[in-house]
Amino acid sequence: MKRGFVGTLADAYKEFKSQGKKFGGLFVLYKPTFMPVDPAMIKRMITIDFQYFMNHGNFIDEKIDPLSANLLNLEDEKWKTLRTKLTPTFTSGKIKVMYDEMKSCGTQMVEHITTLSSEHKPLDIKEIISCYSVDIIGSCAFGIDCNSFKNPDAEFRKYGRMVTEMDFWTALRMFAIFFLPEVKKLFRIRSFRPDVEKFFTNAFKDVLNHRLATNSKRNDFVQILLELGSGHGGSTKGLTTEEMLAQSVIFFGAGFETSSTNLSFCLYELAWHPDIQQRLREEIFKVLNRYDGAITYEAIMDMKYMDQVLDESLRKYPPVPFLNRKCGKDYKVPETDLILEKGTSVMISVTGLQMDPDHFPNPEKFDPDRFSKENKSKIIPFTFLPFGDGPRVCIGQRFAVLQNKIGLCLILKNFRIMPHESTPKKIRINPRAVTTVSIDKILLRSEVL
Numbered sequence: 243m244k245r246g247f248v249g250t251l252a253d254a255y256k257e258f259k260s261q262g263k264k265f266g267g268l269f270v271l272y273k274p275t276f277m278p279v280d281p282a283m284i285k286r287m288i289t290i291d292f293q294y295f296m297n298h299g300n301f302i303d304e305k306i307d308p309l310s311a312n313l314l315n316l317e318d319e320k321w322k323t324l325r326t327k328l329t330p331t332f333t334s335g336k337i338k339v340m341y342d343e344m345k346s347c348g349t350q351m352v353e354h355i356t357t358l359s360s361e362h363k364p365l366d367i368k369e370i371i372s373c374y375s376v377d378i379i380g381s382c383a384f385g386i387d388c389n390s391f392k393n394p395d396a397e398f399r400k401y402g403r404m405v406t407e408m409d410f411w412t413a414l415r416m417f418a419i420f421f422l423p424e425v426k427k428l429f430r431i432r433s434f435r436p437d438v439e440k441f442f443t444n445a446f447k448d449v450l451n452h453r454l455a456t457n458s459k460r461n462d463f464v465q466i467l468l469e470l471g472s473g474h475g476g477s478t479k480g481l482t483t484e485e486m487l488a489q490s491v492i493f494f495g496a497g498f499e500t501s502s503t504n505l506s507f508c509l510y511e512l513a514w515h516p517d518i519q520q521r522l523r524e525e526i527f528k529v530l531n532r533y534d535g536a537i538t539y540e541a542i543m544d545m546k547y548m549d550q551v552l553d554e555s556l557r558k559y560p561p562v563p564f565l566n567r568k569c570g571k572d573y574k575v576p577e578t579d580l581i582l583e584k585g586t587s588v589m590i591s592v593t594g595l596q597m598d599p600d601h602f603p604n605p606e607k608f609d610p611d612r613f614s615k616e617n618k619s620k621i622i623p624f625t626f627l628p629f630g631d632g633p634r635v636c637i638g639q640r641f642a643v644l645q646n647k648i649g650l651c652l653i654l655k656n657f658r659i660m661p662h663e664s665t666p667k668k669i670r671i672n673p674r675a676v677t678t679v680s681i682d683k684i685l686l687r688s689e690v691l
């Protein structure tokens with residue numbers, strides 16, 4: 243399949259749209275799948291009629307694959323209970339506490355880019371941002387200082403790479419999780435390779451044991467998870483050790499690649515658009531001036547044009563290019579006689595919507611002004627869905643936005659970013675991947691300011 247599954251979903255979206263339909267049907271291999279394309283219908287399905295479409299329909303088997311019992315995969319009451327328990331973990335207040343940790347990871351990234359710049363070496367931007375991202379999520383979700391920049395063979399970076407590198411088996415594993423959970427169950431394909439699973443399990447348990455033995459604390463998710471549970475050994479009141487582990491792993495799995503995709507594509511576009519880059523840099527200096535030059539949480543939150551730039555990158559390169567749901571009980575499609583049977587798979591093409599010229603004119607153009615105060619209100623609701631929507635919306639959105647704003651602020655404050663002679667004019671998306679990944683390595687140049 244030349245276009246890959248994500249491309250095929252976007253093509254189906256285009257076809258249904260061009261036929262003037264509000265929805266359509268397609269087969270994902272053997273599986274009949276319903277695809278709404280009308281934003282009002284999408285809104286209805288994932289918010290108002292959420293009770294019918296509460297679950298993603300991903301693979302889950304707590305016994306043979308305990309790590310699959312995470313927030314992303316859990317269903318019905320189990321999901322609801324866990325989401326309620328975890329929601330306080332991601333409030334602005336809790337995320338703000340992790341700010342210093344994020345900034346210190348960013349400072350290490352700046353040192354690394356400074357060395358590369360002074361040696362006139364190109365920046366492998368995805369690799370650099372992935373190190374930054376792995377340092378942050380390793381620190382916040384596992385309480386471990388990864389030091390990926392100082393130690394390129396750092397274990398977290400190595401195993402993190404294994405989770406996301408699109409070799410044949412990872413691609414198959416990820417495809418099976420999202421599209422063919424029955425096949426995954428039949429062949430007992432686990433969510434992670436055994437060595438990766440072992441690494442994360444040991445790392446988490448070591449940290450937990452250390453915290454409990456020394457009564458030490460840190461501003462991270464482990465601490466919050468620990469406070470939710472009654473601690474080691476398992477609890478029915480809070481979270482058991484296995485449940486905590488599954489959540490930390492999904493924070494890593496769902497947060498690391500998505501966030502680095504957003505920031506690295508953003509820097510790629512800024513390299514080709516020096517005018518947008520300069521406008522953003524001017525905002526950074528202007529805001530920092532108001533805060534006496536200090537890069538504080540409040541200053542970062544005040545950088546509004548930066549939000550526009552990151553949003554435009556999320557629009558053009560949605561790290562998660564589709565939303566999936568499973569119909570939980572027979573559902574009558576509004577204004578039709580069609581009944582979606584319980585168990586039917588539903589796919590929403592985020593790429594289809596966000597690259598639709600009816601919703602975003604000239605969609606290939608990188609134009610952060612689409613998200614300006616005046617223009618944002620003109621965007622049709624439910625056509626911009628990089629974090630999903632409804633009760634199942636991404637729980638880590640605030641965390642991801644803060645992390646990427648800090649990274650972008652530190653990079654643009656210190657460096658000018660430019661294309662390298664090998665930088666592709668257009669990104670070619672890897673058709674094997676179920677996320678938005680470039681086939682080509684993206685090299686950029688940097689100059690110390």
Ligand code: HEM
Pocket residue numbers: 313314315325492493494496497498500501504560561562565566627628629630631632633634635636637638639641642
């Ligand atoms: C730019 C970065 C990110 C993007 C684009 C992104 C995107 C998404 C999307 C599209 C969903 C599914 C929403 C739906 O079905 O409606 C999701 C769910 C989720 N995300 Fe993120 N995400 C990002 C960062 C993060 C981070 C940093 C974390 C954790 C620290 C995280 C944790 C999760 C979890 C646990 C879920 C499942 C929520 C549930 O089913 O209740 N994500 N994300």
